[in-house]
Amino acid sequence: MKTPTAPSPRLASRIDKLTGSVARDILSRTQDKEIISFAGGLPDASLWRDLKLPEVPPSAFQYGPSEGERSLREILARRSKGLGLPANADTTLITSGSQQGLDLAAKLILEPGTPIILEAPSYLAAIQVFKLFQADLHSLPLDSEGICPRALDRLLNETQAPVIYLNPTFQNPSGTSYSLERRKQIAAVLDKHATLLLEDDPYRDIAYDAPPPPPIASFLQTSPWIYLASVSKTLIPGLRLGSLTCSPELFSPLLKLKQAADLHSNRPAQFIATQMLADPAVNQARIDGLCQHYRQKRDLMQTLLAAHFSGLASWEVPSGGMFFWLRFTQRIDLAQALNDTLSRGVAFMPGAPFFADPEDVGTSMRLNFSLVSPERMEEGIRILAAVVRDLHQTAACAESAS
Ligand SMILES: Cc1ncc(COP(=O)(O)O)c(C=O)c1O
Structure with missing residues (x-):
């Protein structure tokens, strides 16, 4: 049979x-x-090896706010503000790693066929997300200072892409860090085309020589932006915590997308991160x-x-x-x-x-x-x-x- x-x-x-x-x-x-x-x-x-984690109180065991814990949002918003971004706790969302920020941003912007511009090479898990959402991917090569602003202008004219994804500081995989001049020029081109900048910045604090220039998003005058940060590379990746800061008009739809995805991020992890990041000097x-x-x-x-x-x-x-x-x-x-x-x-x-x-x-x-x-x-x-x-x-x- x-x-x-x-x-x-x-x-x-x-x-x-x-x-x-x-x-x-x-x-x-x-x-x-x-x-x-x-x-x-x-x-x-x-x-x-010798890290002592703070003890998590039972109050952190309950469901929590989708935006994330207020105290952690304030700490991360202060950091973004210190980098020149017009950020505050109200427009800062705690995410499950910056990878979730990529997923939420993709859900917000991309439909099948939506053109998106990225660097060549680019972060492979971002490429994975953009392909999942069936975007039309266009790449610009990187030189030692970043992508070329004139080539970007041309590609935006050609594709009318509504969004660009950049990892301009100690990029994964190339290690490239965009010069200050390039950052300003790229911001001016994005303003000209009203292109949304999705800026991914998890490596900024791991600087070996001089501190890197401010994020490109901090130079934008009018274009919308989403700025992703993470505690994975400098604290503990297993906490799975990142943050998303954005232009005010984008916050509400992103928050709804976060609710639809996972209600909120891990609260014990947020408690631990808040305690560990609370004292700026430490x-x-x-x-x-x-x-x-x-x-x-x-x-x-x-x-x-x-x-x-x-x-x-x-x-x-x-x-x-x-x-x-x-x-x-x-x-x-x-x-x-x-x-x-x-x-x-x-x-x-x-x-x-x-x-x-x-x-x-x-x-x-x-x-x-x-x-x-x-x-x-x-x-x-x-x-x-x-x-x-x-x-x-x-x-x-x-x-x-x-
Ligand atoms: C450029 C970039 N973005 C995002 C991520 C995701 O980081 P996480 O979700 O751990 O914050 C990584 C991790 O390697 C990365 O290299």
Whole structure:
């Protein structure tokens, strides 16, 4: 007798556009403790070794306001205001990580076919969200100071895109931080076209050299804006807390979207974050310590890259954030490279998933330096370079034979 097969459930057409996260796939192959992982964007867990969390009172166990706890909204709004944004607690929404801010913003703005402009490369989980909402993605290349304002003006004329997504400070994945001049020029172009700016800024506080220039949103005169921040990179990502600050007219629909998504963010987590962020001096001292710790790791990775990758790739030393972005001098098979390095206990992120348009994809690799201990970083970079060198040689042989 034939066993009946269950009929496939009919799913929404947008599910076809839902790509899995490459980073998560690689990370799931790296749960093994022996793997040296440069793949994710994970903070160094050793920073939490002696961390004492405040005790959460039972009053935080009840359902709470969708906007988030007033005291935390005030702290985060003060921070945004200090960066020059016209922000206050009333237009600040606590989100479940800044990733939820991306989801809510996408739901607010995007319909199937809505043009959206982003950087090439761009944050891959933002690309994932915009594709889910079936947006029409247009990319602009990044140079060392950001995207080109004139190219942006042209693309806005051409596409009439109502929204642009930028991560202008210590960008994930490239590490690029836009210059002050570029920020002002881009804001002027956005004002000219009345384009909504979705600015994602989770790495701002992890600055190794000078403090970064203010957010682009702070230079806007008339255009609407949404500014996303997060406690994930500087406090604890497991709290899953971020914030969204926006032009006043956008707050009410975003709040309704938040209610529809999850009623409100985790209250015990908000209590903990409020206690830990309450004293600005204590918080600044903690961030200074964290930057000092990551600066040493960045410098070590730069030394190791200079020793092992010269001639194989080019890169810039990031002035903040958590990533080096390597561009290879020769086209190599990075899927093969990843298989080879994983079999030797090392993970990295190939560059391709950070590009919305396959035409833009060159051969590049993102390396995270915040997670791996200094002792293991040297071994990992040595293995990576050996695999890449082998593939370079294979590619060079194939080229000369053809
Ligand atoms: C640019 C960018 N935006 C948003 C996020 C999401 O951060 P979270 O949801 O943990 O705040 C990340 C995390 O890596 C990121 O790199």
